[in-house]
Amino acid sequence: MAKVATRDWYDIARDTNWTPTYVAEDEMFPPQFSDPYGIPLAEWETFDEPYKITFRDYVQSQREKDVGAYSVKSAIARTEFYRKASPGWKSLLQLHFGAVSFTEYGSVSAFARMSRFARAPGMRNMANFGSLDEIRHAQIQMYFAYEFIGESRAFDWAQKAVRTNNWVVISERHCFDDIEHTRDVISAAIMTNFSFEQAFTNLQFVALSADAKKYGDYSFATMLQTIQSDEARHAQIGEPLIEIMLRNGRKAEAQKLIDISFWRIWKQFSVLSGVSMDYYTPLEQRELSFKEFVKEFVGNQFLRNIQALGLEKPWYWDEYFLPDIDVYHHAQQIGIYLYRATEWWDVIAGVSPAERQWLESKYPGWNDTFGQVWDVITENILAGRLERTEPKLLPMMCNMVGFELTGVPGKKWDVRDCQVDYEGRRYHFGHPVDKWIFEQEPKRYKNHMGFIDRIVRGIVPAGPDGVFDYMNMGEADRGNCGENFAWAESYRRAAE
Template sequence: MGIKEKYHAMTRDLMWEPKDFDMNRVYPLIEKEGIILKDPSRWEDPFRMAYNQYVKIQSEKDGIYHAVRNAFEANDGHAKVVDSRWYEGVKVFANAVQPAEYSAHRLMAYVGRNIPIEAIRFATFNQAIDELRHAQIEIKHYAHMSKEIDGLHAFANTSQNLWFNTVPKSFFDDAMTAGPFEALMAISFSFEYVFTNILFLPFASSAGAVGDENFAAVGKTVQSDESRHMALGMSALKMLLEEDDRNIPIIQGWLDKWYWRAYRMFSVVSTLVDYYPRIRPISWKKAFEMYVEEQVFNGLFKDLRKYGIRLPKHAEDSIKEKEHYSHVTMRILDQFKHANMFRGFQLQPDDYEWLSNEYPLFDEYYAPFFRRNDHNVFANASPGVPAICQVCQVPAEFPDPDNPTKLWTQYSEYNNKTYITCSPGCKHIFEQEPFKYMQIWWPVEAYLNGEFGEDPVAGLFKYIGLSPNEAGEHYSSNEHARWLEYRRHLGLDKKFF
């Protein structure tokens, strides 16, 4: 066989039409979303990869990654990072991203099961395995980290129960309860195509800059898979747009929703880029301009105009918010550092200098907040719990970018009850499907309702698998003291001139 014939035989020709059951019974969701499919068989997987090719490529990538990981672990790489507070950011990444990778594998399996298009089924099959690979690589990384740092010894329990993780979980639960085509747009387009570069590339670059070669290798090997995922999302999007004009308004609605859902979920990535590394190759603002504004808004969406697709509904709001995003999110995390698996930290003089140079509004609106920590590391600790957004489940503490002294909190009425959202983008999403988002459950409500005993604080830490001394502020922690002692033991604290 030629290459094309062999590809068809090993992937496309495995599909069949059932004789004893109606297709609508086998694929009950295929018509539920209103998507019109005229000739889906013409859709091609852009990579045209057979399974044996896939396994060979992935095996080679695993071999390269694990060689880097083994060398890092054998050579005391943990002690050689520029500043141990970096690992607080890695804990954030661990808690949010690894469970999201696992959820993404379930989501791709759901899409493949419910869309009877051979190329999509095979592509989602490969992507589901990719996502499992990412989850396992990250767990391997965290298993080594847990020997040296706090917060990861009960990783499975913490990831399942920590209140912070309701944000990524709500995103994937939302997609899993959507139809298969909407789920495909949620993960392969909005998550993968629009935001995956800004998730892995800047943070992996920061890892390399601060000396964490292990995490840099994680970012590189994961991102190498994302190029295929991005291609799947783009091909699927164009296929649906070209099938029938009646698909266009449906898809536009999905792009409006899932752009903002993914953007809000990635809010914590902005802090990982701007705050946790002591050496920063790029700011969140510049990364957003490069990967989202230039590549997506000024590139992709210009190409989509011929189909009648415009920019996502609240794209302009996210552009305005780039001046504030990382500072507001870091402010939220700092207020609740006493109840998380990752610690906050006092900003150092070089932090203030860098943030001031990169963000003209930092000194006026955000520096005074962080300065209060200089004399008391818990000066900004919140005495209560925040009001959270009914859609994204991030605390509703974002300022209006046009008026930074005023909160952006929105209010919606449904069934004689008032619901709050963090922004006009989340308000729009809520009002499209209020019956869906009114049902959220937030762990903090359970704490306050006494579900964890008479002492809600002790019950909280038991529930999430941590002890109180694993939270708080980094530079005053036992973990930081251990890291300094580790460096002294290795002679890394000596300076030679």
């Protein structure tokens, strides 16, 4: 018997809307979860996913991806590779698995909520696949991470991070709870599937996979490629939603969702990927600087996408976003290195003479700004004053981002503390855009306690180990200089 072509039955099979008779429409799809914008059901039924796939094809495709990734992993002696890897690549792997695995796991429920509450049958169908994708992404990354557990306890954080109150984890959790888990499914999908996955993760995995392949870490590269192909598929859920919003007079709401989510995700992406690309990736394996990567793949491509849909570039694009590409991750790298004991990975400075020369070539003026801070750090290490490389004072942290308030050192010093007084509490923000986001929905953000807030209010136990106990970090979990300060010795040798 001849098979019916997929195109002849696909739309019928996924058109699963019906008129309920035992409950009211609003009980089946509560507006606060499904659609607070009041868009007619007939409009939602026009949702047309660009990437169409059947369950049979999905299972076959995912099986082939897993067979390929696990086969490469089995064929390569990964433990021996890790032992021989550069300190910077070890740091990159430790940071990646601890920071990314639990966000993949959290995305499972984000897609599941879309599957349950979305009014568009095509969206529900694609979200179902999205949940399955994220389960696989979490599992494969945890599995690959645990291969190195005998080499470093940092890889335990692939599973442990989500159950801790580490300050980095608190920052990530606040961001992704905001865009993925605490909004209606339409808003969450636009913020997650468009701003997050189309603008950042899809391209991030491409770039990181290329660096991994060039470095010779074929197992890690293959794993990332299997994830990226999934991200490329369900990243497209957001575009049809934006088109529907615009057709129904909701351009301003769609624009605000993009403006908020792009900036929130940018801050996380800048620290995770910026530090990994410009400081942790070995110099000879760097394809592009982080700035070059962002301007080409995130800036240009994302800008074309939103403008093609009929939206405007975020209001802060030229004044704040583009300048931020040059500076934010450099400032955060200094804080990451100085507060290394509070992180689960072994931090790399990435500022040897050759690396500084590269940084100056990619970021003109780096030596006269961020380089001045590293000069002081280097001087203290060479003089044996290691205690001066571990600050004793608490840093001021942004109430939106959860990272330190930073500026540009040297003559361009411009650290900001943008303040908002709301209901008897003062909130501090590191940037006017962070302040603007808070002001859009202060009731949404007002109860959040950043890490320093928790210390000041006595939530974190007192005593020398109180901070580490609160973060569930025993001595073995605490980060060190991944090179044991050997990088600074290159300056002593250069001076001889």
